[in-house]
Amino acid sequence: MGRFHRHPDGAGHDHHHSDVGDHSGYLETGTERVAIGENILAENDRTADRNRADFAGAGVTTVNLMSSPGAGKTTLLKATITSLGEQLRLGVLEGDIATSLDADQLGGLGAPISLVNTSAGFGGECHLDATMVRSGLQRLPLDQLDLLIIENVGNLVCPAEFDVGQHARAMVYAVTEGEEKPLKYPVMFRACEMVVVNKIDLLPHLDYDLDQFLHNLRAVNPTAQVVQLSARTGEGVDRWCDWLVATRTPPQSVGEGSRHRRARRHPPEGRDRD
Amino acid sequence: MHELALCEAIIDTVTRHADGQAVERVEVRIGHFRQVVPDSLMFSWELLTDGTDLAGCELAIDHVPAVIECRSCGQQTSLDAPILMCRSCDSTDVTLVSGEEFQIASIDRAREVS
Numbered sequence: 094m095g096r097f098h099r100h101p102d103g104a105g106h107d108h109h110h111s112d113v114g115d116h117s118g119y120l121e122t123g124t125e126r127v128a129i130g131e132n133i134l135a136e137n138d139r140t141a142d143r144n145r146a147d148f149a150g151a152g153v154t155t156v157n158l159m160s161s162p163g164a165g166k167t168t169l170l171k172a173t174i175t176s177l178g179e180q181l182r183l184g185v186l187e188g189d190i191a192t193s194l195d196a197d198q199l200g201g202l203g204a205p206i207s208l209v210n211t212s213a214g215f216g217g218e219c220h221l222d223a224t225m226v227r228s229g230l231q232r233l234p235l236d237q238l239d240l241l242i243i244e245n246v247g248n249l250v251c252p253a254e255f256d257v258g259q260h261a262r263a264m265v266y267a268v269t270e271g272e273e274k275p276l277k278y279p280v281m282f283r284a285c286e287m288v289v290v291n292k293i294d295l296l297p298h299l300d301y302d303l304d305q306f307l308h309n310l311r312a313v314n315p316t317a318q319v320v321q322l323s324a325r326t327g328e329g330v331d332r333w334c335d336w337l338v339a340t341r342t343p344p345q346s347v348g349e350g351s352r353h354r355r356a357r358r359h360p361p362e363g364r365d366r367d
Numbered sequence: 368m369h370e371l372a373l374c375e376a377i378i379d380t381v382t383r384h385a386d387g388q389a390v391e392r393v394e395v396r397i398g399h400f401r402q403v404v405p406d407s408l409m410f411s412w413e414l415l416t417d418g419t420d421l422a423g424c425e426l427a428i429d430h431v432p433a434v435i436e437c438r439s440c441g442q443q444t445s446l447d448a449p450i451l452m453c454r455s456c457d458s459t460d461v462t463l464v465s466g467e468e469f470q471i472a473s474i475d476r477a478r479e480v481s
Contacts, residue, residue, distance in 0.1 A: 133471055134373075
């Protein structure tokens with residue numbers, strides 16, 4: 094059913110139409126209907142593909158980290174850099190509507206940070222899109238990184254809709270947000286391969302039903318991996334880090350050092366030039 | 368919340384396909400599971416097209432219901448909430464048939480005057 098169908102004059106009407114041809118009566122002489130069939134975000138997706146190609150070329154794995162404001166992304170990132178800094182060369186692309194507060198918190202931990210403020214445009218975009226990420230990449234030494242974490246703008250709605258070229262999507266959810274959040278923000282919870290359940294150190298102080306949350310999560314996303322942790326106390330952070338390390342496996346399957354040999358994919362006439 | 372960004376993307380695509388001709392109507396197909404608020408999209412559309420070549424162009428939103436098909440019993444279920452479970456047999460082994468559409472379906476473009 095066409096649940097809504099509105100026109101700019103404010104008149105709305107409900108009707109069922111099986112295809113756009115039903116509207117042929119609207120056509121006046123002098124106009125032609127041109128079928129487009131293009132995804133609204135096609136341009137964003139093309140830029141995301143370019144980002145993906147750059148990441149692959151530099152041999153860097155990218156994780157798009159999302160959450161509502163205050164769920165603990167930045168605290169988790171601090172713990173992550175501290176814990177994985179020796180093992181992996183980490184970089185952070187930090188998206189924020191305004192201010193450098195989060196980026197400042199992460200500074201000095203040894204990982205290069207690129208800050209993207211989204212407040213240009215119409216009063217601040219509520220998400221990072223592929224083009225904004227692309228602009229932030231120019232300030233990062235991609236070739237010298239193993240893992241890039243993109244800290245998206247704190248928001249459970251919009252970031253889920255925009256592919257930025259990441260290899261994996263993860264979200265931080267805090268138990269203080271309530272059990273029903275997967276049902277209220279299904280697109281976000283469905284988009285992620287990894288759901289971090291943060292602030293579990295607060296569980297003794299809350300009327301919170303963790304099983305109910307997990308049940309709701311399974312209802313909208315049966316396959317997401319879940320790690321329960323406290324970014325504040327550090328409990329469980331190692332399991333999150335293990336997952337990050339595991340996301341590195343696919344791009345590395347060509348072998349260590351592949352980034353230096355990527356030009357030799359098709360040796361002409363079987364002649365190996367190396 | 369991201370309707371302004373979506374409208375910018377729609378305008379770019381429409382302008383590219385308009386071929387310099389006036390466009391009277393744009394139809395977009397948006398699945399039930401997409402987080403688009405129709406009123407916000409219409410508001411953004413009017414705001415962004417005002418004073419441009421697309422001023423007065425109608426934006427028609429075709430809302431596509433979310434439908435799943437059960438792999439166990441073959442039944443189709445239309446969903447309101449995003450609980451991917453077959454209403455007939457309670458199986459969660461289902462495929463999403465529709466509901467994630469996000470498309471510019473067509474434009475009504477003035478014919479070139481010869």
